[in-house]
Amino acid sequence: MSSSTSEIPVPSGTLAAVNPAADAERKGLTKKEIAADHPTWCPGCGDFSVLALYFKLIEKRKLWHEKITTIAGIGCSSRFPYFVQAHGAHYIHGRALSFASGVSLSRPDLHLFVFGGDGDAFSIGGNHFSHTARKNIKMTYVVMDNWVYGLTKKQTSPTSPLGFKSKTDQWGAVDYPINPMKQAIAAGASFVARTTHTNPNHVLQMMEAAMDHDGFGFIECLSECVEFYEGAFDASNPRKGGSFKEVPKDHDVTDELAAYKLAGEEFPGYFGVFYKNIKPTKNAKEAGIVKNLQEKYKGLQDWQILQKTFDRMK
């Protein structure tokens, strides 16, 4: 079994034409080259910072346009791919992770980032979140959590706190909210981190760590919806009189129970990497199965392998 997803060979037959030698001579991309459409978000929306830090990440890590693939579902936050000058897809509501899994498993050579909202991730996409996490499919997933449905204009979201007055809970939300960090840890995500759009350096740090993680890297990024949930995260913002507490230095990120405890802390809670566990990705496991089976058919062309199957059907 390949130990790292990045070492999995691109399936044979792919006519790769990007010349690595030429790559070495290429200059890193500038912000101007990475930016595409001007974002359609409301002025002041937290999502702007997340986008800016994604650009920073691409610049800093010298990623090439063609190697980046940005994928999203539906929501304000999910408009993300249009604003990035790279290959991307704007898929359907709640299913971005499944789509991205298809990309990841068939193209291990790409840097795959998925962005979306709390409704996309934990309501309509809840089942896919659990299963993509447990399968440990290689990708980075940033949920821009604003505790509300932004695009559809202020309905209760699965992360809306009790009592939040929305258009679908005129008297205040009555359903107990989901805790995204607990959800991720319990589902078996192998990298679980929390950050907030008001601390840019921290966002970048988390994105880098998630990208470098070989597996399903999940980040909950608080991202304020100034239009429908203004001030939701003030308590986590020192500039608004709140407090930004990093994960304690002595926290053991491989300790699942300790991570779960951190996740249970009352808002604003902690920020940083809660949990990290190196285990083989689904990508590597599938590549392992391929390697084992292909060993038996070494030197044969595809039609000859198929011929063997037909020979048994006579």
Next chain:
Amino acid sequence: MSDTTTAASIPEEAPKISNISEAIIRIAGNSQDGIQAIGGFLARLAGRSEQEVMTFMTIPSTISGGPSIFQVRIGSGEVLSAGDEADVLLAFYQHSYEGHINSLKKGGIVLFDADHIEPNPEWQSQYHHVAIPISSLTIEAIGGTAKDKGKNIFSLGLIARMFDLNIPKLEKLIHERFGGKDESIEKNALLAFHAGYGFSVGNLIETFRFKDSSKKDGHQVVMNGNEALALGLIAAGVRFGAGYPITPWSDIMEALRRELPKYGGSFIQCEDEIASVSMAIGAGYAGRVAVTGSSGPGIALKTEAIGWAGMAEVPLVVVNIQRGGPSTGMPTNIEQSDLNISCYGGHGDSPRVVIAPSNVEDCFYSAIEAVNVARKYNTPVFILSDQAIATRIEAFTEPNLEKVCQDISPDLSTVADHKPYDLSTPDGTVKRVVPGTRILSGKYPIATGLEHDELGHPTGSPKLHMQMTAKRRKKFQSLAATLPTPKIHGPAEGDVLLVGWGSTEGPICEAVDRARAAGQSVSSINIRHISPLPPGLEDIFSRFRHVFVVEINDEGIYGIGGQLATLLRSRFCNPAIRGINKTDGLTWKVKEILTRVNERLAESDLKSAALA
């Protein structure tokens, strides 16, 4: 059994030997008796003898037990359907005997397990009864522990004796099936087989010998429709797929899971059908045309995502193995009631390609066609098969795999510029550029479900929505122009044209042959390309007084006909087009079709007489 001739001068005591050109054998028991295995052996043997073969089976949807049958029709000439009436019934239990005696032709032979069955005296005068203590003879042959096991192989021996089948070939098949680590398994199988074969010949009323096959066109392979479809996808170059289990689709995903890694690919079992279609679309977006599939309820779940693939113009192959619906319906029965969801299932104006294979061999080639159409037109393509083709075993000429197999790996060569939704191409198609490809202009495409401009960026422009809708439609119109007009079975004009699709082609053609032999003016066509429809149909229809669309689905609220009939009516506005429908969950019998056609004709004669 047709063409029965009695051979002369057979020694006393020995049963008479008749030369036959075909035989229909029905085996009835419970699902755990390994009935499918006997059928499989017979089908495979026929394939190796260059005979035509078609099987039909029912299996209960419950996990273990429950009545099960397997019918095999072996012929030295052309075999079009699994056959209406059996020549021989092999019954294991009282319920098998009572439930299937009606499927035996008058004067046919019943071989029954005398350990379990009390024959009915009234039936004994209508059918040849041969009592054989199958259970106890099997136990005697292979030892006491094997209670139910081995009865099937014993029975295979009986049938082999009765039809003078090729013993070395059958022994080889038994070796291939049971030979392995545990030698005793193969030994026991051979013991059971020879016990059956050696069963006192005098007890069999007569034995038969197949005439030499008229078919000598190279090697045959023997498989069921689902196997052919899975192998067709592999030959087409598909290396990624995703699915969720449901009968009768599951065997395809199981086969692909097992086989694809040999070719460097993989098939992923997902948490549900929405995830599976999404994963397949993701892989298609990333340059590896992928397959997903399902049956009934699972197809319904996939529709939103399929609409996205239509809008974003990403290739996708969707296998739809129809079963009885709606809802959980009749999971192990056939029905042709998913044509509508395949053609129209989804919101918005989102045409898609629908190809309906009509036999096992066609499943193999339809898979390749579907992949190539999906790639060229960047669209979802449905392969619309059904429970009957999925489970029936047929022999067909082995494909030339070296020629047929294709490599469809993505091309990541750098391009100067790329517009994924270029409006200027004449047929609306664009060669897709996939992630990993460098684009020198620095402008990268977004695949999207929002209405978009030529680069994939969202737009609310009425003009662009009109242009893009027309562009997407144009692809199907240009594909339609390339499709072949269906061949007419029978003369090109006459009283009645029967129109069928999918698995009903065989019985419909056989019905035409019989009607013509009886002096009626009947022809038929099978429509493989359901969406878009091929050219030339209007002309064909205009040359017949009646166009009856024979389907296994409901006649609809307005009684016009089934799902294909309704589509053809709306397309051609031809009132001669009417449906002949049924919803019993079973394949058409030839006789049933003929009766229904004649009823229809009598009705319309009455009507015209009344008008006159």
